[in-house]
Amino acid sequence: MFQWFDERLEISRLYNKFLRKAFPVHHSFFLGEIALFAFVVLVLTGIFLTLNYEPSIREVNLPDGSTVPAAYASVLYIDSLPFGAVIRSVHHWSAHIMVAAVFLHLLRVLISGAYKKPRELNWLIGLGLLGLTIVTAFTGYALPYDNYAVTATRIGYGIGASIPFVGGAIAEIMFGGEFPGSTHSVPRLYSIHVLWLPLTLIALIGLHLLIMVKQKHTQPKYAEKVAPGKILGVPLYPQQSVMMGILFLVYLAVTVFIAGAFIAHPIEAFGPPTPQTPAVKPDWYFLWIYGILQVIPSEWQFRFFGAVIGPEFIGGVIVPGILGAVAALLPFVDVSKDKVRYLELPSEHPVRTSVTLGVLMFFIMSTLAGYKIDLNLSNAVLWTLILVVPVLTGVVSYILLKALYGRSWERSSAEPQAAD
Amino acid sequence: MVMEDREEAMREADEKAMPTRRAVLQAALGTAAVATLLSSLYVGAGLIPRVTKTPENEPPQEGDILVYATGAKMNQPILTSDLAEGGPFQLAFPMDPKTKVIRNKEPKNTLLVLKQPPGSYDAKVAAHAAQGVVCYSAICTHLGCTVSLWDAAQKLMRCPCHGALYDPRQDRVVSGPAPQALAQLPIRLEGAQIVVAGAFLGPVGAQV
Structure with a gap:
């Protein structure tokens, strides 16, 4: 049987050439894999959801006599199916996990310097994947139409429309007219959410993995001492595949448990749309932008060639845009002459590590600003926290790193040959 | 000998024709590219949806009656006697009194109506209020949420999304990220019913 296939498909050649490829093992290397698993689960549960979802806001009557949008009614129907609510919940939770895993994966690559030559391209693709993941999550948000x-979603529409010159057109195209209100909105968002963005994600994930295989995965620092010049790892098949399989099953078990125990986005509790808006908070990964929007006063508005640069554009587009641009430029500023094969230790790159911690603290403080009303904090206090705490964190981290590892830096700079 | 001559001649002819052939191909490619670009722009323009005007999504018209947008009395006319002086406000939609069409298919038609002591308004607001009843667009000028919270202590209107605070007596933003005050809608009273007396006095919706 195997021989029959092998003679036609050359399986053993594939096995020798590709499946024997060794991959290094390190616990932090599984973050990207978890993101991939989340994506696979999202596609599978998403396919199930499309089978019963109705992308329309036409009015339908529920058995209890109330009139609700068809999309809302179809999600109620999905929830009533056997395990329907759990599958929808798994979809929702997996979206959270995917965003978190992609972000943590990025952090791992950042603090270990794996973005350097030859992996600049994959760093950029990875940044694109993070952005696309978040946009995909956002386009799915409106679909239950509660x-x-x-x-x-209305707030997202407002932020999109705030982009000078092109924002109006972008928002119109993405949301199919004014949101809410336009009957084209839900079909448009649906198509973008289930077709265009997932196809783009699949293509970019494929490219990301191909480039990773081609360039070889970075190896843990200790591999340099244990087996210099060689790849220290286990073959893709069978060892690495078994690990991946187990990890996938663990991922599935954990998410299904969480999703079953904590049903995500209970639309019955939120109810169909009314003229009143509830006090909404965005998902956690948008909270920092939400927080920044809360502390930017309305006076921050000026005209620029006839377009209005308002607080929404500054908080919702410029601030994340600057962070994205800095991230995209990083591998071209922090360069390495030789191809990087081994991970750099965060402790040996104190500036990068302290700045990263400072930026993380900026995210945390901005997120805190999202609770401005709940915690009854003033703008002055929040601005101080947002600006001072990250800088302080960076400085303190540097001092701590120097105190802990300063002696080893001197050693490595004293004998640069040994470091190469 | 003859064969070789012919081959030679053909090759020469071929080389002579080369620049012409290249030019023709380049022109063809260029034309195709421009045609593709133009037609894709033409087709792509369909991504911006057409808006069909219906009575339900028209802006408030003069003579429209204000009806409840929420609550138990939804779609029934708001009577001034129902409004408590000093707040809270009620969310409302305009309704064509003849056809009974409620213009609630356009979220920007969401209005808020409230009653304050007539002396508490400044002159600009009082000019378009009627016996202490005043009407504003309920759409926050920040990012388009509905201003739906009443701050009873300060007697101010609050947007639940990013906390913009509006003062109904002076038509101004007290605090928060909103770039402009809410647009006032002139009203008059016909008996206990509240009737639209004109168009919005300012821009409505998120001012981005």
């Missing part, structure tokens, strides 16, 4: 989702 009051909460509609309000949250």
Whole structure:
């Protein structure tokens, strides 16, 4: 049997050439894999959801006599199917996990210097994947068409429309007219969410993995001492595949448990859209932008060649845009002459590590600003926290790193040959 | 000998024709590219949806009656006697009194109506209020949420999304990220019913 296939498909050649490829093992290397698993689960549960979802806001009557949008009614129907609510919940939770895993994966690559030559391209693709993942999550948000989702999406529409010159057109095209209100909105968002963005994600994930295989995965630092010049790892098949399989099953078990125990986005509790807007908070990965929007005063508005640069554009587009641009330029500023094969230790690159911690603290403080009303904090206090705490964190981290590892830096700079 | 001569001649002819052939191919490619670009722009323009005007999504018209947008009395006319002086406000939609069409298919038609002591308004707001009843667009000028919270202590209107605070007595933003005050809608009273007396006095919706 195997021989029959082998003679036609050359399986053993594939095995020798590709499946024997060794991959290094390190616990932090599984973050990208978890993101991939989340994506696979999202596609599978998403396919199930499309089978019963109705992308329309036409009014339908529920058995209890109330009139609700068809999309909302179809999600109620999905929830009533056997395990329907759990599958929808798994879809929702997996979206959270995917965003988190992609972000943590990026952090791992960042603090270990794996973005350097030859991996600049994959760093850029990875940044694109993070952006696309978040946009995909956002376009799915409005689909249940409950009051909460509609309000949250409305804010996104406002931020998109705030981009000078092109924002109006971008928002019109993405949301199919004014959101809420336009009957084209849900079909448009649906098509983008289930077709265009997932196809783009699949293509980019494929490219990301191909480039990774071609350039070889970076190896843990200790591999340099244990087996210099060689690849220290286990073959893709069978060892690495078994690990991946187990990890996938663990991922599935954990998410299904969480999703079953904590049903995500209970649309019945939110109800269909009403003229009133509930006090919404965006998902956690948007909270920092939400927080920045809360502390930017309305006076921050000026005209620029006839277009209005308003607080929404500054908080919702410029601030994330600057962070994205800095991230995209990083591998071309922090360069390495030789091809990087081994991970750099965060402790030996104190500036990068401290700045990263400072930026993380900026995210945390901006997120805190998202609770401005709940915590009754003033703008002055929040601005101080947002600006001072990250800088302080960076400085303190540097001092701590120097105190802990300063002696080893001197050693490595004293004998640069040994470091290469 | 003859064969070789012919081959030679053909090759020469071929080389002579080369620049012409290249030019023709380049022109063809260029034309195709421009045609593709133009037609894709033409087709792509369909991505911006057409808006069909219906009575339900028209802006408030003069003579429209204000009806409840939410609550138990939804779609019934708001009577001034129902409004408590000093707040809270009620969310409302305009309704064509003849056809009974409620213009609630356009979220920007969401209005808020409230009653304050007539002396508490400044002159600009009072000019378009009627016996202490005043009407504003309920759409926050920040990012388009509905201003739906009433701050009873300060007697101010609050947007639940990013906390913009509006003062109904002076038509101004008290605090928060909103770039402009809410647009006032002139009203008059016909008996206990509240009737639209004109168009919005400012831009409505998120001012981005």
